[in-house]
Amino acid sequence: MGKNTKKQWDLVVIGAGASGMMAAITAARANKKVCIIEKLDKAGKKLLATGNGKCNYTNAVMHTDCFHGEKDFISFVLKQFSTEDCLDFFHSIGIYPKNKNGYYYPNSEQAASVVNALLYELERLEVKICYETVIKDIVPFENEVCMETNKGNIYGQHVIIATGLLAAPKLGSDGSLFDVIKSLGHRFKPILPALCGFYCKGMKFKQISGVRAQGSVGAYIDGEKYAEDTGEIQFTDYGLSGIPVFQISHYLSKGLYEKRKVEIKVNLLPDFDKKQLVEELDYRCRIGASMPVNTLLNGLVNQKLADMIFDKAGVETDLYQSCLSESQLLKIAGLLQDITVTVTNYRDYEFAQVCTGGIPLMDVDYHTLASKLVPNIQFTGEILDVDGICGGYNLHFAWATGYIAGRSI
Numbered sequence: 001m002g003k004n005t006k007k008q009w010d011l012v013v014i015g016a017g018a019s020g021m022m023a024a025i026t027a028a029r030a031n032k033k034v035c036i037i038e039k040l041d042k043a044g045k046k047l048l049a050t051g052n053g054k055c056n057y058t059n060a061v062m063h064t065d066c067f068h069g070e071k072d073f074i075s076f077v078l079k080q081f082s083t084e085d086c087l088d089f090f091h092s093i094g095i096y097p098k099n100k101n102g103y104y105y106p107n108s109e110q111a112a113s114v115v116n117a118l119l120y121e122l123e124r125l126e127v128k129i130c131y132e133t134v135i136k137d138i139v140p141f142e143n144e145v146c147m148e149t150n151k152g153n154i155y156g157q158h159v160i161i162a163t164g165l166l167a168a169p170k171l172g173s174d175g176s177l178f179d180v181i182k183s184l185g186h187r188f189k190p191i192l193p194a195l196c197g198f199y200c201k202g203m204k205f206k207q208i209s210g211v212r213a214q215g216s217v218g219a220y221i222d223g224e225k226y227a228e229d230t231g232e233i234q235f236t237d238y239g240l241s242g243i244p245v246f247q248i249s250h251y252l253s254k255g256l257y258e259k260r261k262v263e264i265k266v267n268l269l270p271d272f273d274k275k276q277l278v279e280e281l282d283y284r285c286r287i288g289a290s291m292p293v294n295t296l297l298n299g300l301v302n303q304k305l306a307d308m309i310f311d312k313a314g315v316e317t318d319l320y321q322s323c324l325s326e327s328q329l330l331k332i333a334g335l336l337q338d339i340t341v342t343v344t345n346y347r348d349y350e351f352a353q354v355c356t357g358g359i360p361l362m363d364v365d366y367h368t369l370a371s372k373l374v375p376n377i378q379f380t381g382e383i384l385d386v387d388g389i390c391g392g393y394n395l396h397f398a399w400a401t402g403y404i405a406g407r408s409i
Ligand SMILES: Cc1cc2nc3c(=O)[nH]c(=O)nc-3n(C[C@H](O)[C@H](O)[C@H](O)COP(=O)(O)OP(=O)(O)OC[C@H]3O[C@@H](n4cnc5c(N)ncnc54)[C@H](O)[C@@H]3O)c2cc1C
Pocket: 014, 015, 016, 017, 018, 019, 020, 037, 038, 039, 040, 043, 044, 045, 046, 047, 049, 050, 051, 052, 055, 056, 057, 058, 133, 134, 135, 162, 163, 164, 165, 167, 168, 171, 172, 173, 174, 175, 176, 177, 352, 353, 354, 380, 381, 382, 383, 391, 392, 393, 394, 395, 396, 398
Protein backbone atom coordinates (compact mmCIF):
# COMPACT_ATOMS: atom_id res chain seq x y z
CA MET A 1 0.00 0.00 0.00
CA GLY A 2 1.43 3.42 -0.93
CA LYS A 3 2.20 5.88 1.81
CA ASN A 4 -0.78 8.09 1.08
CA THR A 5 -3.29 5.35 0.36
CA LYS A 6 -6.08 5.39 2.86
CA LYS A 7 -6.95 1.93 4.17
CA GLN A 8 -10.44 1.38 5.48
CA TRP A 9 -11.12 -1.60 7.73
CA ASP A 10 -14.53 -3.25 7.81
CA LEU A 11 -14.28 -3.09 11.58
CA VAL A 12 -12.03 -1.35 14.05
CA VAL A 13 -12.29 -2.64 17.62
CA ILE A 14 -11.00 -0.39 20.39
CA GLY A 15 -9.66 -2.50 23.28
CA ALA A 16 -8.00 -5.92 23.10
CA GLY A 17 -9.71 -7.21 26.24
CA ALA A 18 -12.25 -10.00 26.58
CA SER A 19 -15.12 -8.49 24.63
CA GLY A 20 -12.95 -6.71 22.06
CA MET A 21 -11.11 -9.89 21.08
CA MET A 22 -14.38 -11.83 20.90
CA ALA A 23 -15.97 -9.15 18.68
CA ALA A 24 -12.92 -9.14 16.39
CA ILE A 25 -12.86 -12.95 16.05
CA THR A 26 -16.59 -13.12 15.35
CA ALA A 27 -16.44 -10.50 12.60
CA ALA A 28 -13.20 -11.90 11.12
CA ARG A 29 -14.69 -15.41 10.98
CA ALA A 30 -17.34 -13.85 8.69
CA ASN A 31 -14.51 -12.63 6.43
CA LYS A 32 -14.47 -9.06 7.64
CA LYS A 33 -11.18 -7.17 7.66
CA VAL A 34 -10.59 -6.29 11.29
CA CYS A 35 -8.11 -4.13 13.18
CA ILE A 36 -7.86 -3.81 16.97
CA ILE A 37 -6.49 -0.69 18.62
CA GLU A 38 -4.97 -1.38 22.05
CA LYS A 39 -3.49 1.22 24.34
CA LEU A 40 -1.16 -1.20 26.15
CA ASP A 41 1.75 -3.23 24.77
CA LYS A 42 -0.14 -6.53 25.19
CA ALA A 43 -3.65 -7.90 24.72
CA GLY A 44 -5.79 -9.36 27.50
CA LYS A 45 -3.78 -8.11 30.48
CA LYS A 46 -6.83 -8.16 32.72
CA LEU A 47 -7.81 -11.60 31.49
CA LEU A 48 -4.49 -12.91 32.80
CA ALA A 49 -5.49 -11.80 36.31
CA THR A 50 -8.96 -13.34 36.24
CA GLY A 51 -9.99 -16.18 38.52
CA ASN A 52 -6.73 -15.88 40.48
CA GLY A 53 -4.80 -16.49 37.27
CA LYS A 54 -7.02 -19.43 36.29
CA CYS A 55 -9.77 -17.54 34.42
CA ASN A 56 -13.29 -18.48 35.44
CA TYR A 57 -14.69 -17.83 31.97
CA THR A 58 -18.34 -18.86 32.29
CA ASN A 59 -20.80 -20.67 34.54
CA ALA A 60 -23.23 -23.57 34.18
CA VAL A 61 -26.00 -21.50 35.80
CA MET A 62 -26.69 -18.59 33.47
CA HIS A 63 -29.62 -16.54 34.68
CA THR A 64 -30.61 -12.88 34.52
CA ASP A 65 -30.55 -12.84 38.35
CA CYS A 66 -26.78 -13.25 38.19
CA PHE A 67 -26.52 -9.77 36.67
CA HIS A 68 -27.46 -6.24 37.68
CA GLY A 69 -29.01 -4.25 34.86
CA GLU A 70 -32.01 -4.16 32.55
CA LYS A 71 -33.40 -7.73 32.71
CA ASP A 72 -34.91 -7.77 29.19
CA PHE A 73 -31.60 -6.78 27.72
CA ILE A 74 -29.64 -9.33 29.75
CA SER A 75 -32.13 -12.03 28.84
CA PHE A 76 -31.71 -11.21 25.14
CA VAL A 77 -27.92 -11.32 25.45
CA LEU A 78 -27.95 -14.69 27.24
CA LYS A 79 -30.28 -16.16 24.62
CA GLN A 80 -27.88 -15.14 21.86
CA PHE A 81 -24.86 -16.59 23.63
CA SER A 82 -25.48 -19.27 26.26
CA THR A 83 -23.07 -21.21 28.46
CA GLU A 84 -23.08 -23.95 25.80
CA ASP A 85 -22.21 -21.43 23.10
CA CYS A 86 -19.40 -20.12 25.25
CA LEU A 87 -17.98 -23.59 25.93
CA ASP A 88 -18.28 -24.46 22.22
CA PHE A 89 -16.53 -21.28 21.17
CA PHE A 90 -13.64 -21.83 23.54
CA HIS A 91 -13.37 -25.50 22.59
CA SER A 92 -13.15 -24.36 18.97
CA ILE A 93 -9.97 -22.46 19.86
CA GLY A 94 -8.52 -25.27 21.97
CA ILE A 95 -9.75 -24.48 25.47
CA TYR A 96 -10.98 -27.68 27.10
CA PRO A 97 -13.33 -26.85 29.99
CA LYS A 98 -12.90 -27.83 33.62
CA ASN A 99 -16.15 -27.68 35.59
CA LYS A 100 -15.68 -26.89 39.27
CA ASN A 101 -19.12 -26.84 40.91
CA GLY A 102 -20.53 -25.14 37.82
CA TYR A 103 -17.67 -22.63 37.50
CA TYR A 104 -15.81 -23.18 34.22
CA TYR A 105 -12.03 -22.80 33.91
CA PRO A 106 -9.66 -23.93 31.18
CA ASN A 107 -8.48 -27.47 31.92
CA SER A 108 -4.93 -26.10 32.03
CA GLU A 109 -6.06 -23.81 34.90
CA GLN A 110 -4.04 -21.04 33.29
CA ALA A 111 -5.63 -17.78 32.25
CA ALA A 112 -2.64 -17.39 29.92
CA SER A 113 -3.93 -20.29 27.84
CA VAL A 114 -7.18 -18.40 27.23
CA VAL A 115 -5.31 -15.27 26.16
CA ASN A 116 -2.98 -17.31 23.93
CA ALA A 117 -5.89 -19.18 22.33
CA LEU A 118 -7.61 -15.88 21.50
CA LEU A 119 -4.38 -14.46 20.09
CA TYR A 120 -3.72 -17.57 17.95
CA GLU A 121 -7.22 -17.30 16.53
CA LEU A 122 -6.82 -13.57 15.84
CA GLU A 123 -3.55 -14.31 14.07
CA ARG A 124 -5.09 -17.14 12.05
CA LEU A 125 -7.85 -14.78 10.96
CA GLU A 126 -5.29 -12.09 10.07
CA VAL A 127 -6.69 -9.55 12.49
CA LYS A 128 -4.23 -6.72 12.93
CA ILE A 129 -3.55 -5.49 16.47
CA CYS A 130 -2.09 -1.99 16.81
CA TYR A 131 -0.48 -1.90 20.26
CA GLU A 132 0.50 1.18 22.25
CA THR A 133 -1.87 3.20 20.15
CA VAL A 134 -3.50 6.16 21.84
CA ILE A 135 -6.73 7.53 20.43
CA LYS A 136 -6.96 11.30 20.46
CA ASP A 137 -10.31 11.62 18.77
CA ILE A 138 -13.04 9.64 17.04
CA VAL A 139 -14.64 11.42 14.09
CA PRO A 140 -17.72 9.78 12.59
CA PHE A 141 -18.64 10.40 8.96
CA GLU A 142 -21.63 9.09 7.08
CA ASN A 143 -20.06 5.82 5.95
CA GLU A 144 -16.97 5.52 8.08
CA VAL A 145 -15.35 6.50 11.33
CA CYS A 146 -11.88 8.00 11.67
CA MET A 147 -9.77 7.27 14.75
CA GLU A 148 -7.10 9.93 15.17
CA THR A 149 -4.23 8.27 17.03
CA ASN A 150 -0.62 8.92 18.03
CA LYS A 151 0.31 6.66 15.10
CA GLY A 152 -1.84 8.33 12.45
CA ASN A 153 -5.43 8.00 11.37
CA ILE A 154 -7.19 4.62 11.30
CA TYR A 155 -10.44 4.32 9.37
CA GLY A 156 -13.21 1.80 9.92
CA GLN A 157 -16.60 1.28 8.41
CA HIS A 158 -17.72 0.15 11.85
CA VAL A 159 -16.19 0.73 15.27
CA ILE A 160 -16.70 -1.31 18.44
CA ILE A 161 -15.73 0.35 21.70
CA ALA A 162 -14.68 -2.33 24.20
CA THR A 163 -12.51 -0.38 26.60
CA GLY A 164 -14.14 -1.39 29.91
CA LEU A 165 -14.78 1.00 32.80
CA LEU A 166 -12.36 1.71 35.67
CA ALA A 167 -11.82 -1.57 37.54
CA ALA A 168 -8.14 -2.49 37.92
CA PRO A 169 -6.99 0.51 35.83
CA LYS A 170 -3.37 -0.68 35.71
CA LEU A 171 -4.59 -3.56 33.55
CA GLY A 172 -5.83 -1.13 30.89
CA SER A 173 -9.36 -0.02 31.66
CA ASP A 174 -8.49 3.43 32.96
CA GLY A 175 -11.19 5.63 31.47
CA SER A 176 -8.77 7.17 28.98
CA LEU A 177 -11.42 7.12 26.24
CA PHE A 178 -14.25 8.54 28.35
CA ASP A 179 -13.82 12.16 27.23
CA VAL A 180 -13.76 11.15 23.56
CA ILE A 181 -16.90 9.02 24.08
CA LYS A 182 -18.62 11.92 25.84
CA SER A 183 -17.63 14.28 23.02
CA LEU A 184 -19.62 11.98 20.69
CA GLY A 185 -22.71 12.83 22.75
CA HIS A 186 -22.73 9.73 24.96
CA ARG A 187 -23.34 9.92 28.69
CA PHE A 188 -22.36 7.52 31.45
CA LYS A 189 -24.35 6.26 34.40
CA PRO A 190 -22.37 6.80 37.64
CA ILE A 191 -19.38 4.46 37.68
CA LEU A 192 -18.71 2.76 41.02
CA PRO A 193 -16.38 -0.03 42.10
CA ALA A 194 -18.05 -3.43 42.63
CA LEU A 195 -16.82 -6.93 43.48
CA CYS A 196 -14.57 -5.22 46.01
CA GLY A 197 -13.97 -4.94 49.75
CA PHE A 198 -15.43 -2.17 51.90
CA TYR A 199 -14.12 0.10 54.65
CA CYS A 200 -16.25 -0.52 57.73
CA LYS A 201 -16.45 0.50 61.36
CA GLY A 202 -18.02 -1.37 64.24
CA MET A 203 -15.46 -4.14 64.83
CA LYS A 204 -11.89 -3.91 66.09
CA PHE A 205 -10.62 -4.69 62.61
CA LYS A 206 -6.93 -4.36 63.43
CA GLN A 207 -7.30 -7.22 65.95
CA ILE A 208 -9.13 -9.57 63.62
CA SER A 209 -7.25 -8.67 60.44
CA GLY A 210 -6.29 -11.76 58.44
CA VAL A 211 -9.10 -13.98 59.74
CA ARG A 212 -11.10 -15.84 57.12
CA ALA A 213 -14.30 -17.48 58.30
CA GLN A 214 -17.41 -19.00 56.81
CA GLY A 215 -20.48 -16.94 57.45
CA SER A 216 -23.18 -14.90 55.84
CA VAL A 217 -23.34 -11.19 55.16
CA GLY A 218 -26.42 -9.09 54.51
CA ALA A 219 -26.49 -5.72 52.76
CA TYR A 220 -28.78 -3.27 54.59
CA ILE A 221 -29.54 0.13 53.12
CA ASP A 222 -31.39 2.51 55.44
CA GLY A 223 -32.27 -0.54 57.51
CA GLU A 224 -33.77 -2.49 54.63
CA LYS A 225 -32.24 -5.78 53.53
CA TYR A 226 -31.23 -5.80 49.85
CA ALA A 227 -29.11 -8.92 49.51
CA GLU A 228 -27.43 -11.71 51.40
CA ASP A 229 -24.69 -14.19 50.63
CA THR A 230 -22.81 -16.96 52.39
CA GLY A 231 -19.20 -18.01 52.02
CA GLU A 232 -15.73 -17.21 53.25
CA ILE A 233 -15.70 -13.72 54.77
CA GLN A 234 -12.32 -12.01 54.92
CA PHE A 235 -11.78 -9.76 57.93
CA THR A 236 -9.14 -7.17 57.06
CA ASP A 237 -7.54 -4.20 58.80
CA TYR A 238 -9.83 -1.83 56.88
CA GLY A 239 -13.12 -3.74 56.97
CA LEU A 240 -14.74 -6.67 55.17
CA SER A 241 -13.95 -8.46 51.94
CA GLY A 242 -14.20 -11.93 50.39
CA ILE A 243 -16.57 -13.51 47.89
CA PRO A 244 -19.82 -13.11 49.90
CA VAL A 245 -19.04 -9.40 50.36
CA PHE A 246 -18.33 -9.13 46.61
CA GLN A 247 -21.69 -10.73 45.90
CA ILE A 248 -23.58 -8.01 47.78
CA SER A 249 -21.20 -5.20 46.72
CA HIS A 250 -23.42 -3.77 43.98
CA TYR A 251 -26.00 -2.70 46.59
CA LEU A 252 -23.41 -1.45 49.07
CA SER A 253 -21.69 0.74 46.45
CA LYS A 254 -24.98 2.18 45.21
CA GLY A 255 -26.12 2.91 48.78
CA LEU A 256 -22.87 4.72 49.51
CA TYR A 257 -23.12 6.70 46.28
CA GLU A 258 -26.66 7.74 47.19
CA LYS A 259 -25.36 8.79 50.63
CA ARG A 260 -27.70 6.42 52.43
CA LYS A 261 -27.01 4.49 55.63
CA VAL A 262 -25.16 1.37 54.52
CA GLU A 263 -24.61 -1.56 56.88
CA ILE A 264 -23.46 -5.16 56.70
CA LYS A 265 -24.92 -7.67 59.12
CA VAL A 266 -22.53 -10.54 59.73
CA ASN A 267 -23.76 -13.95 60.86
CA LEU A 268 -20.87 -16.16 61.96
CA LEU A 269 -23.06 -19.22 62.47
CA PRO A 270 -25.74 -19.13 59.74
CA ASP A 271 -26.30 -22.90 59.95
CA PHE A 272 -27.59 -22.72 63.54
CA ASP A 273 -31.11 -21.68 64.38
CA LYS A 274 -31.33 -19.41 67.39
CA LYS A 275 -32.70 -22.05 69.81
CA GLN A 276 -30.07 -24.59 68.78
CA LEU A 277 -27.31 -22.03 69.32
CA VAL A 278 -28.55 -21.07 72.80
CA GLU A 279 -28.72 -24.77 73.73
CA GLU A 280 -25.19 -25.30 72.40
CA LEU A 281 -23.86 -22.37 74.47
CA ASP A 282 -25.76 -23.65 77.52
CA TYR A 283 -24.21 -27.10 77.10
CA ARG A 284 -20.72 -25.60 76.66
CA CYS A 285 -21.19 -23.50 79.76
CA ARG A 286 -22.15 -26.55 81.81
CA ILE A 287 -19.23 -28.72 80.72
CA GLY A 288 -16.80 -25.79 80.92
CA ALA A 289 -18.17 -24.36 84.19
CA SER A 290 -14.71 -24.25 85.79
CA MET A 291 -13.01 -22.91 82.66
CA PRO A 292 -12.50 -19.22 81.87
CA VAL A 293 -15.07 -17.50 79.66
CA ASN A 294 -12.56 -16.99 76.84
CA THR A 295 -12.63 -20.76 76.14
CA LEU A 296 -16.42 -20.83 75.69
CA LEU A 297 -16.37 -20.56 71.89
CA ASN A 298 -13.19 -22.59 71.34
CA GLY A 299 -13.82 -24.96 68.42
CA LEU A 300 -16.99 -23.15 67.43
CA VAL A 301 -15.63 -19.96 65.87
CA ASN A 302 -12.18 -18.53 65.20
CA GLN A 303 -10.66 -17.44 68.53
CA LYS A 304 -9.95 -13.88 67.34
CA LEU A 305 -13.60 -13.54 66.39
CA ALA A 306 -14.61 -15.08 69.73
CA ASP A 307 -12.52 -12.48 71.59
CA MET A 308 -14.19 -9.76 69.54
CA ILE A 309 -17.63 -11.14 70.50
CA PHE A 310 -16.76 -11.24 74.23
CA ASP A 311 -15.50 -7.70 73.98
CA LYS A 312 -18.71 -6.53 72.29
CA ALA A 313 -20.85 -8.45 74.80
CA GLY A 314 -18.99 -6.71 77.61
CA VAL A 315 -18.18 -9.96 79.47
CA GLU A 316 -15.02 -10.45 81.50
CA THR A 317 -13.12 -13.26 79.86
CA ASP A 318 -11.06 -14.39 82.86
CA LEU A 319 -14.14 -15.22 84.96
CA TYR A 320 -15.39 -18.83 85.18
CA GLN A 321 -18.01 -19.75 82.61
CA SER A 322 -20.34 -20.66 85.49
CA CYS A 323 -20.44 -16.94 86.30
CA LEU A 324 -22.07 -16.09 82.98
CA SER A 325 -25.69 -15.01 83.43
CA GLU A 326 -28.45 -16.17 81.10
CA SER A 327 -28.74 -12.70 79.61
CA GLN A 328 -24.99 -12.65 78.92
CA LEU A 329 -25.25 -16.02 77.15
CA LEU A 330 -28.16 -14.74 75.10
CA LYS A 331 -26.16 -11.65 74.22
CA ILE A 332 -23.22 -13.78 73.04
CA ALA A 333 -25.59 -15.98 71.01
CA GLY A 334 -27.17 -12.87 69.48
CA LEU A 335 -23.83 -11.37 68.49
CA LEU A 336 -22.63 -14.63 66.95
CA GLN A 337 -25.51 -14.37 64.51
CA ASP A 338 -25.81 -10.63 64.12
CA ILE A 339 -22.97 -8.15 64.29
CA THR A 340 -23.79 -4.98 62.41
CA VAL A 341 -20.99 -2.89 60.96
CA THR A 342 -21.35 0.48 59.26
CA VAL A 343 -19.93 0.66 55.75
CA THR A 344 -18.02 3.92 55.33
CA ASN A 345 -16.56 3.58 51.83
CA TYR A 346 -15.75 1.24 48.98
CA ARG A 347 -12.20 0.31 48.22
CA ASP A 348 -10.48 1.99 45.32
CA TYR A 349 -10.96 0.92 41.68
CA GLU A 350 -7.52 -0.65 41.86
CA PHE A 351 -8.95 -3.36 44.13
CA ALA A 352 -12.27 -3.82 42.31
CA GLN A 353 -12.91 -6.64 39.85
CA VAL A 354 -15.66 -4.78 38.01
CA CYS A 355 -17.59 -1.51 38.04
CA THR A 356 -21.28 -0.74 38.06
CA GLY A 357 -22.61 1.96 35.74
CA GLY A 358 -21.43 2.89 32.25
CA ILE A 359 -23.21 3.50 28.95
CA PRO A 360 -26.99 3.45 29.62
CA LEU A 361 -28.65 0.55 27.82
CA MET A 362 -31.37 2.88 26.52
CA ASP A 363 -28.67 4.56 24.39
CA VAL A 364 -27.87 1.36 22.45
CA ASP A 365 -29.86 -0.90 20.18
CA TYR A 366 -30.37 -4.20 22.05
CA HIS A 367 -29.96 -6.34 18.95
CA THR A 368 -26.69 -4.95 17.65
CA LEU A 369 -25.34 -2.91 20.58
CA ALA A 370 -25.12 -0.01 18.15
CA SER A 371 -25.14 3.50 19.53
CA LYS A 372 -28.45 5.25 19.00
CA LEU A 373 -26.59 8.55 18.86
CA VAL A 374 -23.63 7.96 16.57
CA PRO A 375 -23.87 5.88 13.40
CA ASN A 376 -21.50 2.91 12.98
CA ILE A 377 -20.36 2.78 16.61
CA GLN A 378 -21.13 -0.08 19.00
CA PHE A 379 -20.36 -0.78 22.65
CA THR A 380 -19.52 -4.14 24.24
CA GLY A 381 -18.45 -5.57 27.59
CA GLU A 382 -18.16 -3.86 30.89
CA ILE A 383 -18.55 -0.35 29.48
CA LEU A 384 -22.27 -1.14 29.18
CA ASP A 385 -24.39 -0.59 32.28
CA VAL A 386 -24.50 -4.24 33.37
CA ASP A 387 -22.41 -5.96 36.03
CA GLY A 388 -22.45 -9.56 37.10
CA ILE A 389 -21.84 -11.35 40.37
CA CYS A 390 -18.71 -13.49 40.87
CA GLY A 391 -18.60 -16.82 39.08
CA GLY A 392 -17.65 -16.18 35.46
CA TYR A 393 -20.59 -13.89 34.76
CA ASN A 394 -18.67 -10.74 33.90
CA LEU A 395 -16.51 -12.55 31.39
CA HIS A 396 -19.56 -14.31 29.99
CA PHE A 397 -21.22 -10.93 29.47
CA ALA A 398 -18.05 -9.63 27.78
CA TRP A 399 -17.87 -12.64 25.41
CA ALA A 400 -21.62 -12.53 24.72
CA THR A 401 -21.79 -8.84 23.88
CA GLY A 402 -18.58 -9.08 21.84
CA TYR A 403 -20.16 -11.93 19.91
CA ILE A 404 -23.45 -10.05 19.31
CA ALA A 405 -21.73 -6.88 18.09
CA GLY A 406 -19.18 -8.77 15.97
CA ARG A 407 -21.94 -10.85 14.38
CA SER A 408 -23.97 -7.78 13.49
CA ILE A 409 -21.21 -6.25 11.36
C1 LIG B 1 -8.47 -9.25 39.34
C2 LIG B 1 -9.70 -9.54 38.51
C3 LIG B 1 -10.20 -10.83 38.47
C4 LIG B 1 -11.36 -11.11 37.72
N1 LIG B 1 -11.79 -12.40 37.64
C5 LIG B 1 -12.87 -12.69 36.89
C6 LIG B 1 -13.29 -14.06 36.70
O1 LIG B 1 -12.63 -15.01 37.14
N2 LIG B 1 -14.43 -14.27 35.98
C7 LIG B 1 -15.16 -13.24 35.42
O2 LIG B 1 -16.17 -13.50 34.79
N3 LIG B 1 -14.74 -11.96 35.52
C8 LIG B 1 -13.61 -11.67 36.22
N4 LIG B 1 -13.18 -10.36 36.30
C9 LIG B 1 -13.93 -9.31 35.55
C10 LIG B 1 -13.59 -9.37 34.05
O3 LIG B 1 -12.20 -9.49 33.89
C11 LIG B 1 -14.10 -8.13 33.31
O4 LIG B 1 -15.46 -7.95 33.58
C12 LIG B 1 -13.88 -8.26 31.80
O5 LIG B 1 -12.50 -8.40 31.53
C13 LIG B 1 -14.43 -7.05 31.06
O6 LIG B 1 -14.13 -7.21 29.69
P1 LIG B 1 -14.05 -5.95 28.71
O7 LIG B 1 -13.64 -6.49 27.40
O8 LIG B 1 -15.27 -5.15 28.80
O9 LIG B 1 -12.89 -5.03 29.33
P2 LIG B 1 -11.36 -5.37 29.62
O10 LIG B 1 -11.14 -6.84 29.70
O11 LIG B 1 -11.02 -4.52 30.80
O12 LIG B 1 -10.61 -4.85 28.34
C14 LIG B 1 -10.54 -3.49 27.99
C15 LIG B 1 -9.38 -3.32 27.03
O13 LIG B 1 -9.44 -2.01 26.48
C16 LIG B 1 -8.15 -1.42 26.53
N5 LIG B 1 -8.31 0.03 26.56
C17 LIG B 1 -8.80 0.80 27.57
N6 LIG B 1 -8.81 2.10 27.21
C18 LIG B 1 -8.33 2.16 25.94
C19 LIG B 1 -8.09 3.21 25.02
N7 LIG B 1 -8.35 4.48 25.35
N8 LIG B 1 -7.60 2.90 23.80
C20 LIG B 1 -7.32 1.62 23.45
N9 LIG B 1 -7.52 0.56 24.30
C21 LIG B 1 -8.02 0.84 25.52
C22 LIG B 1 -7.53 -1.99 27.79
O14 LIG B 1 -6.14 -1.88 27.80
C23 LIG B 1 -8.02 -3.44 27.74
O15 LIG B 1 -7.16 -4.23 26.98
C24 LIG B 1 -12.03 -10.06 37.02
C25 LIG B 1 -11.49 -8.78 37.05
C26 LIG B 1 -10.34 -8.50 37.78
C27 LIG B 1 -9.77 -7.11 37.80
